[in-house]
Amino acid sequence: MIETVVDGPANFDTTAPPSEDAYPRDEPTGEDSTLRPRRLGRAEGSVGSPTLLCLGCTHGNEPSGALALRRILDTLKSDPTGLVGSLVGLIGNRRALRAGQRFLRHDLNRHWQAERVDRIRATEGRGLEAEDAELFELDREIDQIADQAGKELFAMDLHTTSGEGPCFVVLDDSLKNRELALEVPSTVVVGLEEELSGTVTHHLANLGATVFGFEAGQHDDPTSVDRAEAAIWITLEACGVLEAGGRPEPERGRRLLEQDRGAHPHVVEVQYRHAVRPEDEFQMEPGFINFQPIRPGMLLATDRRGEVRATRKGLILMPLYQKLGEDGFFVVRPLRTLWLELSARVRRGHWERFIHLLPGVQRHPERDDSFVVDRRWARFLALELFHLLGYRRSGPVGRFLVMTRRTEE
Numbered sequence: 001m002i003e004t005v006v007d008g009p010a011n012f013d014t015t016a017p018p019s020e021d022a023y024p025r026d027e028p029t030g031e032d033s034t035l036r037p038r039r040l041g042r043a044e045g046s047v048g049s050p051t052l053l054c055l056g057c058t059h060g061n062e063p064s065g066a067l068a069l070r071r072i073l074d075t076l077k078s079d080p081t082g083l084v085g086s087l088v089g090l091i092g093n094r095r096a097l098r099a100g101q102r103f104l105r106h107d108l109n110r111h112w113q114a115e116r117v118d119r120i121r122a123t124e125g126r127g128l129e130a131e132d133a134e135l136f137e138l139d140r141e142i143d144q145i146a147d148q149a150g151k152e153l154f155a156m157d158l159h160t161t162s163g164e165g166p167c168f169v170v171l172d173d174s175l176k177n178r179e180l181a182l183e184v185p186s187t188v189v190v191g192l193e194e195e196l197s198g199t200v201t202h203h204l205a206n207l208g209a210t211v212f213g214f215e216a217g218q219h220d221d222p223t224s225v226d227r228a229e230a231a232i233w234i235t236l237e238a239c240g241v242l243e244a245g246g247r248p249e250p251e252r253g254r255r256l257l258e259q260d261r262g263a264h265p266h267v268v269e270v271q272y273r274h275a276v277r278p279e280d281e282f283q284m285e286p287g288f289i290n291f292q293p294i295r296p297g298m299l300l301a302t303d304r305r306g307e308v309r310a311t312r313k314g315l316i317l318m319p320l321y322q323k324l325g326e327d328g329f330f331v332v333r334p335l336r337t338l339w340l341e342l343s344a345r346v347r348r349g350h351w352e353r354f355i356h357l358l359p360g361v362q363r364h365p366e367r368d369d370s371f372v373v374d375r376r377w378a379r380f381l382a383l384e385l386f387h388l389l390g391y392r393r394s395g396p397v398g399r400f401l402v403m404t405r406r407t408e409e
């Protein structure tokens with residue numbers, strides 16, 4: 001992927017915090033001067049080379065990603081060996097980070113729908129509540145980085161989970177995102193983005209970035225910082241910001257994440273999301289960890305209606321062990337590599353030219369990139385076929401489903 005190697009001094013923002021030791025959780029809320037700078041730093045290679053944009057603390061109670069970025073930026077500052085492109089680190093939700101909370105008013109990682117972003121841009125930043133102000137500022141920063149990015153923009157959004165277990169990758173399943181994400185040896189979860197609307201990774205994908213999310217482990221586990229760091233080093237090399245084989249950290253990172261994944265499958269797909277609202281009084285049973293096998297009838301949680309039991313066999317993902325959150329848990333199942341290969345071939349062959357011939361499937365009357373599916377006629381198999389072809393559900397679940405082509409293909 002790399003044609004030229006440029007050795008040179010790395011340039012850093014001087015505004016970055018001096019050390020990683022503190023992202024205090026109990027700072028008083030108040031004026032903006034108490035907020036951490038949005039930019040964690042920037043390591044700069046040669047002009048026209050790829051850029052990797054990394055976001056930490058999109059959720060304010062998840063400091064691991066930002067801490068890992070500080071470590072890497074510090075390391076590259078003292079030793080820029082192999083640095084070809086650029087790395088930029090940003091804090092996602094500064095106001096929530098200051099409060100040590102996932103968010104203040106609403107989840108910053110669910111509100112990047114195009115119409116909403118346009119509406120917030122139109123305010124020019126005036127009169128916005130916490131997360132809308134964050135979105136406004138972050139959007140401007142991302143735009144600037146995307147404009148400056150030379151050859152190609154790559155991006156990672158770094159998170160942690162309230163439950164324990166091995167780390168994993170989440171992606172908007174386009175071919176280029178998948179190709180990059182599969183370089184990270186952790187379990188890749190596909191189909192989650194269909195359940196979650198308005199994520200920042202989806203926004204970045206719409207801007208043309210090759211992007212994925214990384215969940216580095218439990219929020220307060222110090223080893224989550226090591227895993228986030230490993231994933232960033234691997235990605236820096238995979239997207240050509242670092243010269244391949246030019247320094248030891250990416251290989252060290254691969255070994256760490258392989259060990260962390262253990263015998264878990266490399267790719268899984270989401271089968272079910274258990275949505276929760278605050279009034280549900282959802283309470284997860286203790287002790288569940290990511291990728292723990294479950295079977296039908298198993299007691300998973302309780303809510304105000306009583307027991308929540310598993311209705312299917314699978315692996316549990318992201319059991320909710322914190323107060324704030326709209327997802328109780330997910331159930332995933334392993335996806336065979338053969339299926340991934342087949343879907344890549346089918347997408348390249350543009351087989352969607354024929355899909356409207358299926359019963360219950362029509363071209364969308366207004367959108368070239370979409371089909372309307374009548375679920376009375378086209379049930380499960382048709383949806384599987386759409387997934388295989390690189391389409392995702394873009395409207396609500398009802399009798400008619402709108403399936404839209406993923407942006408980047």
Ligand SMILES: [Zn+2]
Pocket residue numbers: 058059062158159160
């Ligand atoms: Zn998060």
